[in-house]
Amino acid sequence: MSISISDYSVHLQDGLILNREHLKSQGSQNEDQKVFHKDTLDISQLSKEREAFLYRVSHTVNHSVTFFLDECAKTLKEVREEIGQYGYSEVVNACGSTYAKLYSDIEQRYENEQEQYFDFNGKPLTKEEEIEWLNMEYENAVGWYTSCARIEIQGKICWGHIPKMTAKEISGVIEELEDRFYQAKDAYMKRHRENKQNGYPLT
Numbered sequence: 001m002s003i004s005i006s007d008y009s010v011h012l013q014d015g016l017i018l019n020r021e022h023l024k025s026q027g028s029q030n031e032d033q034k035v036f037h038k039d040t041l042d043i044s045q046l047s048k049e050r051e052a053f054l055y056r057v058s059h060t061v062n063h064s065v066t067f068f069l070d071e072c073a074k075t076l077k078e079v080r081e082e083i084g085q086y087g088y089s090e091v092v093n094a095c096g097s098t099y100a101k102l103y104s105d106i107e108q109r110y111e112n113e114q115e116q117y118f119d120f121n122g123k124p125l126t127k128e129e130e131i132e133w134l135n136m137e138y139e140n141a142v143g144w145y146t147s148c149a150r151i152e153i154q155g156k157i158c159w160g161h162i163p164k165m166t167a168k169e170i171s172g173v174i175e176e177l178e179d180r181f182y183q184a185k186d187a188y189m190k191r192h193r194e195n196k197q198n199g200y201p202l203t
Contacts, residue, residue, distance in 0.1 A: 059116060059117045059118055060117070061109075067137070068098065068137035068141050069144065075094040076094050088177060092180050095141055096187060099188060100191065100192040106131060107127075142178055145181070146181075
């Protein structure tokens with residue numbers, strides 16, 4: 001049986017068509033694999049970014065300008081609910097206990113040296129920086145409460161609720177109150193260290 005040239009050329013054409021289809025198919029598969037690989041990389045990258053974001057959120061420390069006073073206010077609210085009112089003795093104790101509590105929180109954060117904490121701007125923090133912030137906030141709180149006390153004394157004198165006092169006498173009262181704030185801080189920190197040494201929580 002003879003094969004004509006036309007049959008042979010049809011056979012070649014069919015082969016070329018099949019080969020082209022095969023190559024197209026292979027190319028399509030390669031593209032699919034590239035896309036799949038890229039998608040896998042994208043998902044992996046997104047997963048890492050999500051983990052980093054969640055880590056940053058869970059390790060961001062609140063260093064707002066009112067944080068310390070807000071914590072004191074929570075304690076004083078509890079006191080008012082319990083006894084109906086509070087005076088400067090309770091304010092002094094609230095500040096001292098708040099300082100010791102926040103100091104304890106800072107210590108606990110840095111017990112694991114592998115953990116890293118940040119401020120709201122994303123800046124990495126150190127234990128020393130947090131304690132420095134706490135000391136500054138305590139001084140600000142003392143300044144705020146002693147200023148309120150001075151205004152209150154002057155108002156009571158003006159309304160005749162207490163005898164008249166000289167400016168020097170008022171300053172003496174304010175200085176004594178300021179000393180009590182720092183004595184309370186030292187006393188609560190001493191309690192904190194004793195409790196920590198004995199394995200008790202700060203109360």
